[in-house]
Amino acid sequence: MNNALPRTAGVHPVLAWVFTIALGLSPVLLMSTMDGGSAGYYGLVLLSFIVLAWVRRPAVGTVWCDNRREYLWMVAGMGVMLLGVLTSLAVHGIWKGSETEKAVRFLTVGLILAAALRVPRPVLVHAAFGLLAGIWYAVINVAWLVLSTGARPATRQFNAVTYGDLTLLFSVIAFLLLGLRITRFRRTEFALKLVSGIAGIGAFLATQTRGGLLAIPFFLFIALLVQGRRMNRFKVLSAALLLGLAGIIVASDASMRERIHLGVSEFDQCQVAHLSDTSVCIRLQLWSAAGHMIRSEPLFGVGGGDRFREELAQLADAKQVTPTVARDFGETHNDLLYFLATYGVLGGLGLVLLYIAPGWVFARRLRLGVTDRPTRLFAGAGLMICVGFAVFGLTEMMFRDMRTASFYATWIAFFLALSDPLRLRTPTDV
Numbered sequence: 001m002n003n004a005l006p007r008t009a010g011v012h013p014v015l016a017w018v019f020t021i022a023l024g025l026s027p028v029l030l031m032s033t034m035d036g037g038s039a040g041y042y043g044l045v046l047l048s049f050i051v052l053a054w055v056r057r058p059a060v061g062t063v064w065c066d067n068r069r070e071y072l073w074m075v076a077g078m079g080v081m082l083l084g085v086l087t088s089l090a091v092h093g094i095w096k097g098s099e100t101e102k103a104v105r106f107l108t109v110g111l112i113l114a115a116a117l118r119v120p121r122p123v124l125v126h127a128a129f130g131l132l133a134g135i136w137y138a139v140i141n142v143a144w145l146v147l148s149t150g151a152r153p154a155t156r157q158f159n160a161v162t163y164g165d166l167t168l169l170f171s172v173i174a175f176l177l178l179g180l181r182i183t184r185f186r187r188t189e190f191a192l193k194l195v196s197g198i199a200g201i202g203a204f205l206a207t208q209t210r211g212g213l214l215a216i217p218f219f220l221f222i223a224l225l226v227q228g229r230r231m232n233r234f235k236v237l238s239a240a241l242l243l244g245l246a247g248i249i250v251a252s253d254a255s256m257r258e259r260i261h262l263g264v265s266e267f268d269q270c271q272v273a274h275l276s277d278t279s280v281c282i283r284l285q286l287w288s289a290a291g292h293m294i295r296s297e298p299l300f301g302v303g304g305g306d307r308f309r310e311e312l313a314q315l316a317d318a319k320q321v322t323p324t325v326a327r328d329f330g331e332t333h334n335d336l337l338y339f340l341a342t343y344g345v346l347g348g349l350g351l352v353l354l355y356i357a358p359g360w361v362f363a364r365r366l367r368l369g370v371t372d373r374p375t376r377l378f379a380g381a382g383l384m385i386c387v388g389f390a391v392f393g394l395t396e397m398m399f400r401d402m403r404t405a406s407f408y409a410t411w412i413a414f415f416l417a418l419s420d421p422l423r424l425r426t427p428t429d430v
Contacts, residue, residue, distance in 0.1 A: 011051055016119045019048075019051055019124075020124050020126055022043050023124075024126065024128070024130030026040050026406070026407060026410055030157070031137045032157065033157065040406075045112070071110065074357045075357075077354075078107060078109055078350075078353060078357050078358070078409075080353050081353070083346055087343075088343040092300065092302075102405045106408070109413045110413075112410055116413055119417070125180075128180075134166075141153075142167075161207070162392075162396055167204045168212045169388045169389075171197045173385075176223055177377055178197075180377050215391040285322065286331075289315050290338065290340070293341035297341075301340065301347055302342060303342065304342055308342055331397045335399055336352070336394075362419065365379040374418075375418075382416060385412060
């Protein structure tokens with residue numbers, strides 16, 4: 001069999017698999033290394049250019065042009081963040097290459113999506129196993145830290161909150177994709193996803209991440225949306241029972257229960273002594289400081305670089321935050337407040353559009369009543385990423401560095417390509 005396909009007929013099978021493997025490696029690189037996530041991202045960008053050069057036009061049924069309006073509007077929306085960053089830096093006469101690059105990484109969703117649309121779905125879908133690899137590394141990593149220290153795991157790759165949130169996100173997507181068959185080993189694949197999801201939830205609980213619990217009802221709601229017309233009273237009842245079971249599991253976990261009680265106690269303490277250096281009070285101080293910056297510089301923010309820390313130092317001198325907060329924290333533990341305070345209204349709008357622009361596409365695909373089950377599952381998984389990052393970002397800065405920005409853009413592109421309804425027009429690509 002001759003695998004040397006014409007450049008306009010489709011991507012070479014070897015190149016398709018290399019692209020898929022590179023994409024699938026991103027979750028485990030994100031969870032296991034400090035720099036591997038960025039290195040893998042650069043490799044994927046390079047492969048995207050190669051795929052686009054090899055296949056000048058997508059195959060019939062996966063035509064980028066057919067959906068160009070929808071995708072171009074989405075990419076334009078996600079590009080507002082870059083506009084906000086550049087405008088703020090220019091107004092304040094600052095240049096910060098890392099902050100600009102992070103905003104550019106969000107924008108590369110269009111590049112990776114264009115390449116992914118040229119890869120046959122039966123090949124591309126195998127990258128989903130990368131989420132399972134990411135879960136199992138997190139499980140081993142968290143278990144080792146808990147057993148060796150007997151305390152809350154201090155993960156090296158991210159702080160425990162971000163690490164726990166990402167583990168939870170991977171796990172709920174694994175559960176959602178239980179109804180998807182990727183290989184011919186149906187039962188083995190189902191068992192692997194199920195066990196991985198359960199183990200991932202256990203690792204999430206071990207990180208004692210309270211903020212991540214807020215996202216669980218949203219994930220269950222998305223799972224119901226995926227069912228569409230297949231949803232009935234039994235499934236609604238099942239979802240309610242699962243939510244109740246999740247509550248029971250959390251309540252029965254002594255460490256998590258203690259963390260929740262501690263949070264309530266610290267919040268009460270903050271009402272009396274708001275400058276206490278406890279976990280909750282520090283967050284409230286940071287949010288209050290961000291509010292002060294937003295009011296003082298609503299249009300363009302205080303600027304990037306070290307400007308946020310400098311503003312905190314001034315607020316510490318004015319006794320509005322503690323010296324510990326000014327010294328040890330350079331962000332707000334809240335994505336929206338940080339981008340509003342740092343880059344102004346365009347920065348805040350850019351962040352909101354990072355969630356809404358792709359989230360609208362995924363939600364629309366669920367609302368249009370596409371009956372193809374894999375397509376609905378992929379759209380639901382993509383929506384979970386958008387909603388998950390939005391909810392996680394209320395209590396943690398998920399886009400603190402470029403690695404999570406790379407993951408977000410990459411996997412949004414992945415699930416957009418898999419859920420593209422135009423693929424259904426090609427029998428060989430379903």
